[in-house]
Amino acid sequence: MLIHSLERQDPxxxxWERYGDGAEGTIIRVTKIKDSYEGVLEEVTGKLKLINFKIGQKKWSQIKLDHDSIYRGKDKTSYNETFEDVDMEIxxxxxxxxxxxxxxxxxxxxxxTWKKLKENHRNIAGQYHTYLDGPNTTxxxxxxxxEVNGNKVSGTYKFNKGSFDGSFESYSIVKGHWTEEKVPKRPKTNWGTYQxxxxxxxxxMKFHGSYGFETEEPYDKEGKPRHEWNGRRFSPLVKRAN
Incomplete structure (x- = not known):
């Protein structure tokens, strides 16, 4: 509720979703940190992807309100294949x-040019084929x-009779916990976290992610996945009403 109130007070x-150029479809989430704003990429498309911008990367920084609805700050961009923070006016x-x-x-x-997304999160409900893989994963x-119910997500899978629940951290990111049936002689515990x-x-619709065991965070301190968990949707479901 606090987030929605802040968005109404501060435009x-x-x-925001970018359109009208070679990076159309890129999505950025803007938050206020103390007395300034920053924008973190939640989806990277087109030319931005080709020049190696990444999901979770800070693109806008040091933004402050100048006057009325005009802001000034820095935009990380590329010119002649060199990254730099360029002055911008919003x-x-x-x-x-x-x-x-x-x-x-x-x-x-x-x-x-960017347009504001009115929905608080993606419509991600559906059936997914998922893959556990990576150097630390069988x-x-x-x-x-x-399934999606308001800001909450939940679901099931047949592998070890698993289930999971969680909530949206932002427009594109979901975090929560998974639980599976106990398996005899299984070397690992039967519950943990995911993102x-x-x-x-x-x-x-696809997702890339990671999971951890028990209270272990899905990503380490360097932002690397502990155990990869990725998937693609093959059948959508109707999103539940709030």
């Missing part, structure tokens, strides 16, 4: 349209069913 806070129109003017030329020119494949980041690729 910059929220989730204009917001009708709380739904955001236009960026750069003070110097970038590979995308001097302007960007390769396994199974299907799971994921999924959902994105659309070639029109298909």
């Amino acid at each position: 910059l806070i929220g989730t 204009h917001i129109y009708s709380n739904e349209l955001l236009v960026i003017d750069h003070e110097k030329e970038t590979e995308f020119g001097r302007h960007q 390769k396994t494949e199974f299907d799971l069913t994921l 999924f980041t959902f994105y659309v690729q070639n029109g298909i």
Whole structure:
């Protein structure tokens, strides 16, 4: 409730989708940290992906309100394949349209246009084919069913009679816990944590993520997955009403 209240009071806070250029479909989440704002990428597409921008990377920083609905800050961008933080001016129109003017030329020119996403999170409900893989994971494949109820998610899968629950951390990120039936002589415990980041690729909803055992965080302190858990949706489900 606090997040929704802040978004109504401050038009910059929220989730924005880029359109009209070679990075169309990129999604960024803006939050306020003390007396300034920052924008973290939640989905990376097109040219931004080609020049190695990553999900979870901070793209906008040091943003402060100048006057009215005009903000000034830094935008991490690329010119001649070199990353740098470029001065930018942000204009917001009708709380739904955001236009960026750069003070110097970038590979995308001097302007960007973003539209505010009205939904608080993606419609991710559906059936997924998932893969456990990676250097610390026994390769396994199974299907799971994921349901959404407001901000909460839950689901089941047949592998070890598993189930999971959690909630949206942001527009594209879900965190929670998984539980499986106890298996005799199993070397690991039967419960733990997970984190999924959902994105659309070639029109298909997918997620990449990681899981941990018991209270172990899914990602280590360097942001590397402990045990990879990825998936793609093959059948959508109707999202439950709040």
